Amino acid sequence: MSTSSVSTAAGSQFRARAAALGLSALMAMAGVIAAAGAGAGSVAAPPPSGLHAPIRAFEWPTDGSPNDALFSLQTNLTTIGVPAAWTRTTGTPGVIVAVLDSGIDAAGLDFAGRLVPGFNALTGVADTTTDFGPTNDDHGHGTHVSGTIAAAANDGVGIAGVAPGVSIMPVKVLDETGTGDFGDLIAGLDWAIAMAPASCP
Numbered sequence: 001m002s003t004s005s006v007s008t009a010a011g012s013q014f015r016a017r018a019a020a021l022g023l024s025a026l027m028a029m030a031g032v033i034a035a036a037g038a039g040a041g042s043v044a045a046p047p048p049s050g051l052h053a054p055i056r057a058f059e060w061p062t063d064g065s066p067n068d069a070l071f072s073l074q075t076n077l078t079t080i081g082v083p084a085a086w087t088r089t090t091g092t093p094g095v096i097v098a099v100l101d102s103g104i105d106a107a108g109l110d111f112a113g114r115l116v117p118g119f120n121a122l123t124g125v126a127d128t129t130t131d132f133g134p135t136n137d138d139h140g141h142g143t144h145v146s147g148t149i150a151a152a153a154n155d156g157v158g159i160a161g162v163a164p165g166v167s168i169m170p171v172k173v174l175d176e177t178g179t180g181d182f183g184d185l186i187a188g189l190d191w192a193i194a195m196a197p198a199s200c201p
Contacts, residue, residue, distance in 0.1 A: 069158060103143070
């Protein structure tokens, strides 16, 4: 099954449950789908081997620990085995994670060169490659979540994301108060699914 068909299936399941779930539970599910990348279907796949096995990230520390100033405070990453995973791969910009939240601070250095134009479901306006104003984060939560997923690592500043090599597609479904509704959430999800094939290299 292709990544796009798995993503579409995950999106359909997501929308089917929208009416039965509260917004906070739905947002949590969106995070799970986004973090999984290809959705639940990828969990059952056998570990890659041979030419498809992941390799060590270029110039990554051999112990898996980056030099980010606040990495020592990120004790949760060690608990879930992230530093060990980093010795195999830190992700690649070709993997695009759509984050349905309050947007993103596109000026933040932690995402430089790894942002894919997103969409503001509240206004119906999409970003362009030169203007991320539509998905500007006026609440802060979307930037926080995006940083947890993909903040640049081993750059001597800030934190390290779980997958610091992947790209982020911000989809703004929450306003400046951090709230939204099901309609905007579904519109944002549909937009991200529709754009994913075109965004992938």
